[in-house]
Amino acid sequence: xxxxxxxxxxxxxxxxxxxxxxxxxxxxxxxxxxxxxxxxxxxxxxxxxxxxxxxxxxxxxxxxxxxxxxxxxxxxxxxxxxxxxxxxxxxxxxxxxxxxxxxxxxxxxxxxxxxxxxxxxxxxxxxxxxxxxxxxxxxxxxxxxxxxxxxxxxxxxxxxxxxxxxxxxxxxxxxxxxxxxxxxxxxxxxxxxxxxxxxxxxxxxxxxxxxxxxxxxxxxxxxxxxxxxxxxxxxxxxxxxxxxxxxxxxxxxxxxxxxxxxxxxxxxxxxxxxxxxxxxxxxxxxxxxxxxxxxxxxxxxxxxxxxxxxxxxxxxxxxxxxxxxxxxxxxxxxxxxxxxxxxxxxxxxxxxxxxxxxxxxxxxxxxxxxxxxxxxxxxxxxxxxxxxxxxxxxxxxxxxxxxxxxxxxxxxxxxxxxxxxxxxxxxxxxxxxxxxxxxxxxxxxxxxxxx
Numbered sequence: 136x137x138x139x140x141x142x143x144x145x146x147x148x149x150x151x152x153x154x155x156x157x158x159x160x161x162x163x164x165x166x167x168x169x170x171x172x173x174x175x176x177x178x179x180x181x182x183x184x185x186x187x188x189x190x191x192x193x194x195x196x197x198x199x200x201x202x203x204x205x206x207x208x209x210x211x212x213x214x215x216x217x218x219x220x221x222x223x224x225x226x227x228x229x230x231x232x233x234x235x236x237x238x239x240x241x242x243x244x245x246x247x248x249x250x251x252x253x254x255x256x257x258x259x260x261x262x263x264x265x266x267x268x269x270x271x272x273x274x275x276x277x278x279x280x281x282x283x284x285x286x287x288x289x290x291x292x293x294x295x296x297x298x299x300x301x302x303x304x305x306x307x308x309x310x311x312x313x314x315x316x317x318x319x320x321x322x323x324x325x326x327x328x329x330x331x332x333x334x335x336x337x338x339x340x341x342x343x344x345x346x347x348x349x350x351x352x353x354x355x356x357x358x359x360x361x362x363x364x365x366x367x368x369x370x371x372x373x374x375x376x377x378x379x380x381x382x383x384x385x386x387x388x389x390x391x392x393x394x395x396x397x398x399x400x401x402x403x404x405x406x407x408x409x410x411x412x413x414x415x416x417x418x419x420x421x422x423x424x425x426x427x428x429x430x431x432x433x434x435x436x437x438x439x440x441x442x443x444x445x446x447x448x449x450x451x452x453x454x455x456x457x458x459x460x461x462x463x464x465x466x467x468x469x470x471x472x473x474x475x476x477x478x479x480x481x482x483x484x485x486x487x488x489x490x491x492x493x494x495x496x497x498x499x500x501x502x503x504x505x506x507x508x509x510x511x512x513x514x515x516x517x518x519x520x521x522x523x524x525x526x527x528x529x530x531x532x533x534x535x536x537x538x539x540x541x542x543x544x545x546x547x548x549x550x551x552x553x554x555x556x557x558x559x560x561x562x563x564x565x566x567x568x569x570x571x572x573x574x575x576x577x578x579x580x581x582x583x584x585x586x
Contacts, residue, residue: 202452325362
């Protein structure tokens with residue numbers, strides 16, 4: 136074992152796969168074994184591995200301007216061009232863009248901007264943020280407090296109360312419904328709970344409601360029809376901003392340009408971008424803010440002298456150059472449209488797995504999906520998290536990389552360039568992994584009912 140402290144890893148189970156190279160939708164370990172990369176790295180390597188155009192764009196930029204910062208009036212062409220391109224694409228009115236390095240720091244930036252805006256507009260108390268149970272929004276101290284997953288909170292003493300972070304219901308019908316409750320009734324109940332929370336806290340103390348259109352690490356939750364329309368009606372009624380975390384959903388993942396488009400979310404005030412912005416070839420993120428919010432900051436910033444926030448690598452030329460080329464490829468090669476077609480095929484191929492004895496629900500949109508693992512199909516009771524871990528290892532043994540999420544689910548999110556033939560390969564290997572896991576749970580006596 137090396138001296139690395141590994142992120143989001145069991146310290147007693149490190150260095151299980153040593154990845155040495157990648158090509159297309161495949162990666163290879165140090166023993167030469169091939170794996171179909173069923174999670175696009177970490178929901179991010181949209182154009183796969185070894186894309187020569189992205190490598191060339193990076194090489195050219197390194198030769199021309201390897202680094203410059205964006206402090207104190209300095210800038211460079213790549214950063215300005217990328218901001219202009221993002222502005223053209225996003226459904227945010229008169230968008231302004233702040234660049235960072237990861238989705239975590241992009242969400243962290245918004246916590247600070249919301250507070251700055253509250254003070255600038257004479258409403259310093261309007262700073263609370265509503266997130267959802269089972270939400271994931273990053274791991275910095277601030278964005279980690281926005282996250283609701285136990286592993287990201289336990290032992291860290293996140294300053295949830297100090298930051299004014301509130302929690303409302305997750306929109307997962309399968310896990311959250313009451314007995315006999317329809318999807319429409321479920322939506323009405325949890326949206327009603329949201330409005331009750333707003334009224335109890337006071338709308339004049341709440342700045343924003345934060346959500347991934349379709350969640351990632353919390354289990355690929357696809358809310359029922361009508362959920363976001365009703366949520367936005369409540370938010371608009373109470374003058375609360377919608378903050379869309381598009382770190383995973385953005386740039387074609389759900390079969391559209393953004394998850395907001397797929398889920399009928401209209402004109403978010405804030406939008407967080409990262410991951411597929413550069414196909415993960417270079418770290419870069421973008422905090423996209425509505426123009427009137429930015430305008431309200433100009434005079435207060437001028438009085439202070441500077442906007443006292445920013446990173447050494449904000450708008451790094453290399454990240455901007457690779458992101459620009461990535462967006463060019465998306466547009467030129469109709470990647471989003473192709474991903475919509477292959478995404479529909481993936482969902483069609485995964486749907487029959489709902490009949491497998493271990494699977495209670497198959498869910499997803501486009502090229503993102505999850506299988507909910509259950510020990511009892513009649514009740515939806517889940518397994519201990521070790522079962523999702525076993526499935527992950529069994530799939531890896533079969534040559535497929537996926538990821539256990541939210542304790543009881545197994546997620547898939549392949550590169551956007553995957554073909555239908557490769558999706559067939561993915562589902563064949565998934566079947567092998569599931570059958571091996573079924574044998575395991577039988578031997579351990581963990582399967583309570585099968586149907």
